[in-house]
Structures are given as C-alpha cells and as structure tokens.
Amino acid sequence: MNCMDKGPSNHHKERRLSSRSNSGESDDIIETARIPTSTGRRKRNTSVSEPISVIQTTKRAIYTAGRPPWYNEQGEQKEAFIIGLSGGSASGKTTVAEKIIQALDFPWVVLLSMDSFYKVLTPEQHEIAEQNEYDFDHIDAFDFDLCCETLGNLKQGKKVEIPMYDFTTHARKKNTKTLYGANVVIFEGIMSFVKPELREILDMKVFVDADSDERLARRLRRDITQRGRNLQGVLHQYHKFVKPAFEQFIEPTIQYADIVVPRGGSNEVAIDLIAQHVHTQLEIRNLNFRSQLANAHIGQPLPSTLHVLDNTPQVQGIHTILRDQSTSRDDFVFYSKRLMRLLFEFALSFLPHSDHKVETPQDKVYDGRKFSGTGLCGMSILRAGETMEPALFSVTKDIRLGKILIQTNLETNEPELHYIRVPRKIHEDHVILMDATVATGAAAMMAIRVLLDHDVKEENILLVSLLMAETGVHSVAYAFPRVQIITTAVDKQLDSNYHIIPGLGNFGDRYFGTE
Amino acid sequence: MPSAMVTANMATNEPEVRSNLQTEIDNSPVFYDDNPPQLRLVAVNDQIRRLQTILRDKNSTRSEFVFSADRLIRIVIEESLNLLPYSSKIVQTSCGHPYEGIKFDKGNCGVSIIRSGEAMEQGLRDCCRSIRLGKILIQTDDETNQAKVFYAKLPKDIHRRNVLLMYPILSSGNTAIKAIEILEDHNVPQSSIILLTLFTTPEGLNSVITNHPKVRILSTEVYPVAPVHFGQKYFGTD
DSSP: OOOOOOSOOSSOOOOOOOOOBOOSOTTOOOOBBOOOOSOOOOOTTSSOOOOTTEEEOSSSEEESSOBOOOBOTTOOBOOOEEEEEEOSTTSSHHHHHHHHHHHHTOSSEEEEEGGGGBOOOOHHHHHHHHTTOSOTTSGGGBOHHHHHHHHHHHHTTOOEEEOOEETTTTEEOSSOEEEBOOSEEEEEOTTTTTSHHHHHHOSEEEEEEOOHHHHHHHHHHIIIIIHOOOHHHHHHHIIIIIHHHIIIIIGGGGGGOSEEEETGGGOHHHHHHHHHHHHHHHHHHOOOHHHHHHHTTTTOOOOTTEEEOOOOHHHHHHHHHHHOTTOOHHHHHHHHHHHHHHHHHHHHTTSOEEEEEEEOTTSOEEEEEEEOSSOEEEEEEETGGGGGHHHHHHHHSSOEEEEEEEEEOTTTOOEEEEEEEOOTTGGGSEEEEEEEEESSSHHHHHHHHHHHHTTOOGGGEEEEEEEEEHHHHHHHHHHOTTSEEEEEEEESEEOTTSOEESOOSOHHHHHHTOO | OOOOOOOSOOSTTHHHHHHHHHHHOSSSOBOOTTOOTTEEEOOOOHHHHHHHHHHHOTTOOHHHHHHHHHHHHHHHHHHHHTTSOEEEEEEEOTTSOEEEEEEEOSOEEEEEEETGGGGGHHHHHHHSTTOEEEEEEEEEOTTTOOEEEEEEEOOTTGGGSEEEEEOSEESSSHHHHHHHHHHHHTTOOGGGEEEEOSEEOHHHHHHHHHHOTTOEEEESEEOSSOOTTHHHHHHTOO
C-alpha cells in the first residue's frame, strides 16, 4: 500500500476528505460513513471504497451490516469513540489509520483528516501560496475552532458538515461532506495534539513516530517520483517549513500520547493493542438494547403523549379485517390504507395551529385556523413505514419525505441502522415519523435518535403508527417524553419473538406479499 | 365537539330543538352544547378547522379547494359509516391469537343529489369499493321557487337498505327535503336515511328536522352563512 501524502505541501494537489462516505451527490444531506473491514481490497485513489457487506444499487449503497444502537434505553447518546493520530509529515499516519480500521473489523468507522480544516486564505496569502512560500506546516494554518466544534459534534453523534478544502483556491468549497453515524472516528493530522481543547475530545491519542531520515526519504521518494517535483524544491520546502514545524509544534506533543507507535504501519503489535482497546471500550458502551426495552415499564400507566384514534365502529371493523389471518392481501392493502388515512387526519390535528381570518365569497369574514409551524416533513421507517407514504401524501399534498432503513439483526435481535436520507433543513420542521407497527419501540427510538441528531426538536416529532404494543409506547415515551405518539390501537403484549399479541402479523410481509 | 351516537328517541323533543337553534344563531361557528338528537357533528379539531377555513376562503386556489374538499368529504364519509349497523365477530390473528372485533352488515347504498352531491361519490367509493349508488337531480323552478325533481335512478331494493344521502351544503334545506321525499316515495323509512353534509345552516337543519324528524344528519359545522359557491368551485364552473 503506498502512502499518499496527508501532510501539508505547497503543491496544488488534489486532496480529499478521507472519510468513507458513500455520497455520490454532494447536495444530498445524509450519508452514513463506513469503512471496509479486513478486506484489504481498497483503492487509494478514491475516497469511496467498496466494503464487501455493501450492496451497490444503481445510485447508492445499501449496507448489510447496520449500525447497532448508539444510545441507551433512555435515548441518551453513547458518545462516539475518537482516536487521535498524530506524527510528523510522512510518518505513516494514514497507513496506521487504515491498519487500525482493518484490525477493528467494525462498521461505522470514519476517518477524518485535519486537512479539511485548513484556514481560508486571504488574497495576499493566496498569492504567497502560489509561489510555494506559504507555510502550511504552521499552527496558524489550521482553523482549530471549527475543527474542535466539528469533532465535538461528531463525538456527540450529531450530523456534521465537513468542509472541503480546495487547494487551488485555498478556500472552502461551497458544498460540504455530510457525516453522520460514526461509532468510531479516527482523526489524523500533524497538529492533532497541539491544542488542549482538541486533546480533550480525543479518547485515545496515538503518536506515530518515524525516524526523521525515514520521513525525509519517504517524502523525497513520494514527491519526486509521484509528483514530478525536483530535489531542490522538496529539500527547500522541507528545511524551510516541514522540519521546523515538526520540531517546534509536533514533536513536543508526543508527551500527550497514550501510545507511541514506532515504525508506523509495519508495527502490527501496536496496531493490535490499539484495536483491542477500542473493542473493549465499545463493549463497555454496548447494551443489550431490545430485551431491556421489552422488560421495562411493565404495569405502568400509559403516557400522556400517547394519542389513540377514537375506537369507532369503523376503526374496530377495519382492525378486525386487518388482524384476521384469512384476509386476502387485496383486502389487507385496501383496509390498511383506509385506516392510515384516518390515522393521518387524526395525527395532523396535533400540529400547532393559530387563528386565521379569511374573506368568504359571501362577503363575510370567517374565523378559521391555519397551520402555524415552519414546515412539515415525513420520515418513513423502511420497509413497513413506506406503506404509509401514499396515505400521508393524500392528506398533505407536497410534503417532503425522508427514509430510514432499520433492520433487526437476526443474530442479536438488535435493530441496526442501514440507510438514511433526510430532507434538507429538517431541523425547523415538524416531522411525522411513520412505521406501520411498533413492538418494542427499538426501531422507532433509533429513528427518533437520528432525527434528534439532525437537530429536529423533540417536541416537533410525531411518531405515527397503525398498531403499537404497550411496551413500545412506554419505551419511546420514557426515552423521548416530548415526542407525540399517535396510533389506532395499543395491544397489551409481546411474545418471545417480540411480536405484538394479538397483533396483525408481520405488516410488511402481508402488505408486500413476502410472507 | 363529540356528539353521542343517535340511535333512538329521535322525534320527541322537537320544540326544544327549534328554540335552541333560534337562540344560538350569531356570526361565529355554532357548536351546540345540546345538539338536536338528529344531528351528529364530526368531532372538530384543528385540522378540520383548517380544511373548513380553506373551503371558506375566497382566495383559495381551486386545487387547494378540491384537495381540502376531498379530505373533508372523506372524513364525513368515514364518520357516516360509523352509523351503520354491525355485529360482533371473532377472528384468529396471524400470531394465532383470537381477536374480538366487529363486522359491518351488508345492505347499504349511497344516493347523491346532482350536482354537488356527486363530489362526495368518490369519497364513498374509496371507503366502500362496491357500494351501490343512486342519483337524484333536483332543480329549483325559477318561477315558483319550488324544488322540482327531474331525474331519479335508485337501486331497486333501496327500501331494504340504509341510505347515505349526499349533499355537501345544506342551505335552505329545500333540495334535501325534496330528495328525502323521493326516497320515501320508494318506501325507504326515514330512520334508514342519513343525510351527509359538509356545512349546514341552522335554518336548513331546522327545516329538514321539522319535515323529516327521523332522518339523521351529519355535518362538520352549523353556521348561518352557507358556502354556496361549493359546487361551482369544486367543478370549476365559477
């Protein structure tokens, strides 16, 4: 594996964020980050690699290994584990980072480079940089405030926008990379340990130590053979910027490191130790989530945020048809759609409204009401939640719709996040979160957590579902007491497979005919 | 505003009903604390108020108007179906557990009063895929101001069925009264007729109740000013 430069250079080379984001469309909000695990099958010339557990569709990737819960049963965040990597230019930080990722053998790992946080240069500085005289190896070349903020948010599990630095203009590109959903973040850069506020964020600090001759030799080889620069230029740059920077800023930070890795990427013992430590830390944070949900809150009164559609004869009649195992799919689809429509009309009444006077054609003023929120978004939890989209469209016309795929891991019985796509500027909006049924509430909680991570206000979320189990209601309400929970019926029990009793079977299977 | 389901005792306290109506009339939406038992108002919430507002607003686009009208119609239709007879039924769920539910009885039909009543046909069809539909055309004679029947095509066995009579705007009540008379001519008992409206005036309500006290009336709002532009705007002939 060759070692492409990650350190600063005065050459206008193409740089890119080293996060493994699968976004092909830069204007799209969300991409989950992920890195291949122990495949070794990786191309260094793209920022997107192909992990084996990914199914590529025409446009985007679907993950077969999802993200397990990153919050506890109270809905609180478990923080992401942040590994800081530092070391001189050409010391082998990237190689070490990649080896760690392989050794971790763990999905939802993000590699973030400090290169993304170079400062935007003034026109004068830009001129200097054009002449290869700007010092990119200086502490002042980095925007540490933005770097701390971004890394801090990533640690909190929030969605973050990573700036894309353009080395030809020395400015940030208009579009950013959206990162969301990392359990482990590897942050690498020559100045990683320089600022105390940045060190504070790092859970583990690894310093990659390579002999200075070795680093110079590597840098020479790389810059001359791969970038067509002459010996003179590289040496000039090395002596003027790279070496002083290392001695002044970088080398002293070795004292902050938890682990010093001599010989860089070839030091397998060190990499194994690091991977082991991260695994231990993640196991401590991990919880057997779903069974905790199912057993909590037995016998408690139902929460005040729960709103059940009036149990009219029609609702009872439709429920009878949906629950009947002998109902044909034709009828099942028809009547579930009717029930969904009733449910959404009911759900919309929980949105904020204000007085609104209108002129009538009869020349009288009419005291009416109107929706007083900023906007409205739908968010369906795939697959079954998707069945509710047509009914939502039939009562809201041109609503913006996001999707989230959560699947139960059949081995662990835990929900796992596989795919998300969230409408832009969702944070101001009220969000109608849809799932056909809610049993333990595990998937719904994951979806709510995702929305909160996208800065949606908890009180602006409406969880809308055809059928819920009592335990699911409790779990969601306990973790997210301000989320409105709206349904057509609440069943008492769950069986050992976490199916609702008496329930209506697997909604998605019956609706789509995949049973 | 929930209203109790109307089942019995329909023709008894008619004088109270009338006085009640007369005292309540003012310029704001009227919700009776003590509804006439024949009237069932859909439980009003903010969404329904919003739909009513869009239908009232003269600045609403036609597309908004039709969209909101269809939503409100659907709500009224769903509510009307709750008034139809049913019996209990126990089914087995896919998980193998019994579920005590209900089953709606057969023997219903819809009748729309041309033309605005036809706007409600699709809503009914969307809920009851194969329900029989009759139509009645009634026009007001310009000279005598009397409602006159031009056309009526009804299911043959309509006298054995519950009839959902669809007419979105109950203003004077004359047309609806005439339509009920036709149904009665076909031997439909008053107690089998449910008049489905979106908006009704106290006057129209009063008039229908006086003439046909056993007919049940469903609406979302009782208000002195009727949005009589409904048919024009819905069908785009304004």
